[in-house]
Amino acid sequence: MRGGSDVTPDDFAALLVDVKERILAARTRAVLAVNAELVQLYWEVGRIIHERQRAEGWGAAVIPRLSSALRNELPEVKGFSERNIKRMLAFFREYPEMGAGGIVPPPVAQMTGRSSAPEAAAHVPREVFWAVPWAHHIIMMEKVKHLPTRFWYMEQTLAHGWSRNVLAVQIETEAHARQGKAITNFSALLPSPQSDLAQQALKDPYIFDFLTLDEPFHERELETSLVRHLEKFLLELGQGFAFVGRQYRLDVGGEDFYIDLLFYHLRLRAFIVIDLKRGRFRPEYAGKLNFYCNVVNDLLRHPDDQPTIGLILCQSKDNLLAEYSISGIDKPIGISTYELTRALPTHLKSALPTVEEIERELAEVQYREEEGE
DNA sequence: GCACCGTTAGTGGCTAGTAG
């Protein structure tokens, strides 16, 4: 045993990493435990009210009484407004089987790590369910009616640490219907499980509605805009994409080639070359990207890295043509589309006031002010 | 060191729509 004074820097660094990880892990566990207590309490309250209502024929009239009585007797306790108690009741009715002896977690499921399957699950592990924050549960109850889809969002929320706002955006843009949907040749060219992971890392379509680009635009304009909004671009790409560069120069035999966008994927441990295209997908894009992947493999890829992956982003594609085009390619390549705007649903459109309506409204306000109260 | 800002989860009020 050495004395305490001659701890080498390496020893100390290892000690620091170890202790730090334990601190962070304990903090995460504590947060999750506190959250689970809250959500379980709300579920229990919902259950009690539900069962009393059924057994004793109470109406919803108990809820206002309960709410005001609780505020009198426990004024420091928040969260038992009428609205929230009604939500607890609705929460229990949505998931009555979540109590003791309820849904058994599938053996493979883990909270972090590998991304889950794209197919919406019929069940959700209980530790995931109870770890989802209350406010997220509320959004999902309000906006995702299909239960397996809702379970998918629960898993994703925890796996990616989505905030409430991010979750709302993912739901609005129907992330569940896009994840893993790119056309690729990964299953033929990449070993499992890398092929599954890579497939899951790509979407179709990508939605770039944070851009304000007018048609017609140039590919370089699109690229510049994406880089300018890099934060949102990365969020849309999804977990794990790290930006390496744009117009990344590759020197091949004295001739320069430029990659539109180069990323490194932290989970896949592979470079991802993105080629932006206007308009429809064309078969020759695949060949060019195949070449870029070869070059990146030669010049940039570390021996420990997985094979470089190419992604073609175009505005539309014929799926059959896309499949054929990548079937003869020897590098892993995916093809997805992007949308610059997602059309407003019609009910939203009609909810937006017209100029005339706004003017009429303003005129009325002015009229009322002149009349006095 | 501190004021300011934006974001967060949790909350709760309002109300359109619906059931009874």
Place this chain on the structure above:
DNA sequence: CTACTAGCCACTAACGGTGC
């Protein structure tokens, strides 16, 4: 009609980052 549900959205306290 009333009672209730469900969706929308704004408020709030807490927190973390930033610039002076």
